[in-house]
Amino acid sequence: MIYAANFKTNNTKAYTKEYIDKLSNFLKANNIKDEVFVFPTFCSLDSYEVPKNLTIGAQNAYPAKNGSFTGEIGLEQIDEFGIKTLLIGHSERREIFGETQEFIAKKFNFFKELGFKIIYCIGESKEIRDEGETLEYLWSEFDGIDLEYDNLIVAYEPIWAIGTGVSATKEDIDEVLSALRTKVKAPLLYGGSVKSSNINEVLSVKDCDGVLVGSASWRVESFCDIIKEGVKA
Numbered sequence: 664m665i666y667a668a669n670f671k672t673n674n675t676k677a678y679t680k681e682y683i684d685k686l687s688n689f690l691k692a693n694n695i696k697d698e699v700f701v702f703p704t705f706c707s708l709d710s711y712e713v714p715k716n717l718t719i720g721a722q723n724a725y726p727a728k729n730g731s732f733t734g735e736i737g738l739e740q741i742d743e744f745g746i747k748t749l750l751i752g753h754s755e756r757r758e759i760f761g762e763t764q765e766f767i768a769k770k771f772n773f774f775k776e777l778g779f780k781i782i783y784c785i786g787e788s789k790e791i792r793d794e795g796e797t798l799e800y801l802w803s804e805f806d807g808i809d810l811e812y813d814n815l816i817v818a819y820e821p822i823w824a825i826g827t828g829v830s831a832t833k834e835d836i837d838e839v840l841s842a843l844r845t846k847v848k849a850p851l852l853y854g855g856s857v858k859s860s861n862i863n864e865v866l867s868v869k870d871c872d873g874v875l876v877g878s879a880s881w882r883v884e885s886f887c888d889i890i891k892e893g894v895k896a
């Protein structure tokens with residue numbers, strides 16, 4: 664199983680260091696071999712010493728080595744810390760920062776050419792779901808994306824379940840992931856209000872290979888509890 668923590672705009676550099684140390688110790692002490700990712704804020708990126716199954720990634724990067732892209736970081740800045748893993752297509756990038764599918768595909772292809780591991784996020788709004796257009800919408804979020812890419816992980820994150828405390832039901836997740844599985848060989852994650860109390864239900868979905876966790880991952884104890892419950896299943 665895959666467990667990924669998206670810090671968004673949370674946690675200081677000091678706390679991120681403490682978090683990564685504690686998480687590393689937890690994984691080693693419990694002999695957990697599942698794949699774990701942490702996506703800290705830009706200013707908390709560093710060259711951390713971590714066990715083999717823990718990867719530190721970047722939440723975003725501009726598709727350029729460097730240049731005049733105020734407020735962004737590029738390849739040169741993430742390279743400095745050996746970062747080779749990126750989140751692309753998160754609904755907050757799409758909705759708040761206006762990233763279009765065309766731009767997201769450009770970013771995907773830039774980092775794909777460099778062999779990055781990409782956690783590619785897709786997810787529909789409540790309006791789209793209510794209109795019964797979920798799958799059409801999700802397919803459109805694959806425009807320009809190479810689904811055969813070896814280093815791809817796809818995260819299905821319904822927008823209506825993100826940060827609301829109300830996860831999609833097992834049936835909702837199952838319906839979407841089994842449809843995605845007809846086109847996507849890559850591991851499939853679910854994200855949207857995952858916590859230790861619902862991780863077992865989420866991971867029991869047939870095509871679910873792991874989770875992308877926002878708010879419940881921001882405190883290290885809470886993220887470790889999710890992993891602890893998940894590995895029991």
Ligand code: PEP
Pocket residue numbers: 669820824825826827828854855856857875876877878879
């Ligand atoms: C996310 O935004 O990637 C996410 C899954 O958030 P939350 O767990 O808070 O719903």
